[in-house]
Amino acid sequence: MAIKRGRGVAAINYPTGMNLGGDPTQALVHSTPTGNFMVTLSSVDLGQGMKQIMAQICAETIGVPTDRVVVDTADTDTGPHCMGTFASRGTHRAGNAVIQAAKEARQVMLEVAAEELEVNASDLETDGLGNILVKGAPQKAISIFDVALSAHFKRGRSISGRGMFLIPRSYPEKETGAMKPSTCYAHACTVAEVEVDDETGEVTVLTVKNVFEIGRALNPKMVEQQLVGGSWMGISHALYETTEPYYPNRDHGGTDFNQYLMPGPGDLAETEIIVLERPSADGPYGAKGPGEMCANPQIPAVANAVFDAVGVRIDTLPITPERILRALRAQAAT
Amino acid sequence: MAKVPVQFTLNGSETAEFIDSGSTLLHALRDKIGDTSPKGGCHQGTCGACSVIIDGELRLSCLTLAENCNGTAITTTSGLSEGGVLHPLQRAFLDAFASQCGFCTPGMIMAAKVLLDHTPNPSRDEVVQALSGNICRCTGYEPIIQAVLLAARANSQNAA
Numbered sequence: 001m002a003i004k005r006g007r008g009v010a011a012i013n014y015p016t017g018m019n020l021g022g023d024p025t026q027a028l029v030h031s032t033p034t035g036n037f038m039v040t041l042s043s044v045d046l047g048q049g050m051k052q053i054m055a056q057i058c059a060e061t062i063g064v065p066t067d068r069v070v071v072d073t074a075d076t077d078t079g080p081h082c083m084g085t086f087a088s089r090g091t092h093r094a095g096n097a098v099i100q101a102a103k104e105a106r107q108v109m110l111e112v113a114a115e116e117l118e119v120n121a122s123d124l125e126t127d128g129l130g131n132i133l134v135k136g137a138p139q140k141a142i143s144i145f146d147v148a149l150s151a152h153f154k155r156g157r158s159i160s161g162r163g164m165f166l167i168p169r170s171y172p173e174k175e176t177g178a179m180k181p182s183t184c185y186a187h188a189c190t191v192a193e194v195e196v197d198d199e200t201g202e203v204t205v206l207t208v209k210n211v212f213e214i215g216r217a218l219n220p221k222m223v224e225q226q227l228v229g230g231s232w233m234g235i236s237h238a239l240y241e242t243t244e245p246y247y248p249n250r251d252h253g254g255t256d257f258n259q260y261l262m263p264g265p266g267d268l269a270e271t272e273i274i275v276l277e278r279p280s281a282d283g284p285y286g287a288k289g290p291g292e293m294c295a296n297p298q299i300p301a302v303a304n305a306v307f308d309a310v311g312v313r314i315d316t317l318p319i320t321p322e323r324i325l326r327a328l329r330a331q332a333a334t
Numbered sequence: 335m336a337k338v339p340v341q342f343t344l345n346g347s348e349t350a351e352f353i354d355s356g357s358t359l360l361h362a363l364r365d366k367i368g369d370t371s372p373k374g375g376c377h378q379g380t381c382g383a384c385s386v387i388i389d390g391e392l393r394l395s396c397l398t399l400a401e402n403c404n405g406t407a408i409t410t411t412s413g414l415s416e417g418g419v420l421h422p423l424q425r426a427f428l429d430a431f432a433s434q435c436g437f438c439t440p441g442m443i444m445a446a447k448v449l450l451d452h453t454p455n456p457s458r459d460e461v462v463q464a465l466s467g468n469i470c471r472c473t474g475y476e477p478i479i480q481a482v483l484l485a486a487r488a489n490s491q492n493a494a
Contacts, residue, residue, distance in 0.1 A: 047435030047472055225431040225477060232474025257380035257469060265462045265475040 001199040005206075006309025010300035011189040014293030015182030016283075017089035023167040025089075026080035027097035029058060029105045030160035035130070035148035037062060037105070039071045042079035043094045048291060049222045050090050056218055057095045057284050061102035062109065063126025064144060080162075088289025091218065092184060095284030096165035104161025112151045112159065113142050184280045186288040187213040190234070190297035192269075196309040198328060201321030203306060205235050205269035208298060213276040215288030220275070227273045227294045234298025235269060236262045239318050247316075342406045344369065345413025353400050359393075360384045362400035363410065371412035371440045375469070382468030385441040386410050392448040411440035414447070422492075423447055423485045430481035434472035441468050446482040454493075455486055 017023050028040040039058050045051045055069040062069075073079070082094060107121075113132040114121035117140060125135050132147060134140040151157040172179040193206040210231050217223040240261040243253045254260030279286025299317065307313055312327035337352040340362060351366045360377075363369045363386070375383035377396045384396040387409040414421035420428070423443050433439045442465060449456055449464035456464070461482045470478060 047433075049434075221431055225434065225473070228476055229434060229472045229474040232476070233471075256378060257376055262469065264469070265465045265479060268475060271474070271476065 003195050003197050004309040005195050006305040007193050008301045008304025008308055009191045010297045012297045013185045013187045016092045016184040016289035018087040019170055019181040022169040023083055025082040025093040025097045025165050027101045027163035028080050029101040031148045033148055033152045035144040037069045039098055040079050041073045041094055042076050042082040043090055044074040044085045053091055053218050054098050057098045058102045061099050062106045063128055064130055088291035091287045092283050092289050093165050097163035099284050101161040101163030105159050108157055108159045109147055112155050112157050113147045116142050116150055183282050184288050186293050188293055188297045190301040192301040192305045194305040194309055196306055198310050201324035203239055207270045209272040211274045213278055214290040215280040215283050216277050216286030217275055218287050223290055230294030231271050234295040238299040238302040242318050338401050340400050340404055342403045342408055344408050357400055358396055359398040359400045359403055360395040369410050369412050371410045373437050383438050383441040385444040387444055392445055411443050422488050426481040426485035430477050430484050432477040432481035438468055438470045442478055450486055455490055
């Protein structure tokens, strides 16, 4: 009986969004009388940072500072249609819709500015600070504040735009079964090092080294935050969490936090996160969906590390001491 | 059910309310007094989201009877900022990206405040120990641990 060490590796590619009868998200953008911009969505911010990212995308597209954008989310009574924030689809789908809506709003904004400055709208550019300038003659300029006032009170224009992003449903080809379930894939690879006590079946995760390829990180600190939490969650799924420990039998399922176990702050593995940015062709400013996939590769990596340590393949989650001991016993019997 | 009066100091202000006898401090704070910073996660003392500070001690408000708090001084996360300036722990949680959905954050900050009140320069192990009664779903804990250590460093620099 001994504590044995093992190392496992796993790599995944993960589709952004889903393909059940088409995958749409819509967005509306409009300016207030003072030149702030409002993004209306039905998408939900449940802590992943949807509001921040959509504000950045809208601001970048219109050409204003991010703090000039207000994002209103998650009211299906009043917002434009969104399938929801799941399947790592929020940034990609809603982001594309916001870009389209913001482009339309920007065009109206430039048209109003052109009338005020008595120039052609195609000769105008934004400085990103809240002003519209004539290209090559920046002394001829107008603030977006004044443009919005003009649109509202003088020109009778609505500085607004509609955005729609749809991944159409893909049907399998009859002959081959081939289909295109997704247009955009994120990738990840994890190397996990574990110690397995072959007497108790206990697994201790020593290190988790993750590389994530997530397109362009639109907000690098928030991406890192999500990946760190996701890596921990992957370990938690691999070793601890389940509502049905004897699936499909539902007996002995945890009903509270005494029984439904997760690693606490004292159980953290040494964790490394590396982000690779390879902008996607159809993502908003190159983004992909890092959400769910960041908690995936740790699971097979831990299973492989357990195999490397004690030579048993656990193919049911979570990898509990009980399952390891049963597998070791079966292995010894053969 | 008979109503009973409770009276305590909440975040420095004298507070009085009539509550149903037997109701928890969490219920009194959130549903009667309107301080929703303590969160009701498990209502059985296992998640820590409802943590508050009573007379300097960390307490689970979901397991504390409101009527037992007469005459005490209670601190919640909503009482930490002063004059619109965030408490160093709140600042550190922002700077260290220690919050995602935010549900555990008030309880984490309460646990961390009691730690730093008693141990201004804690080791990492002491921070881990202090947070071990609080559950977080999103962050993987590491950013929260780093935030508490960051707040401790900021405090010691201000004191120096």
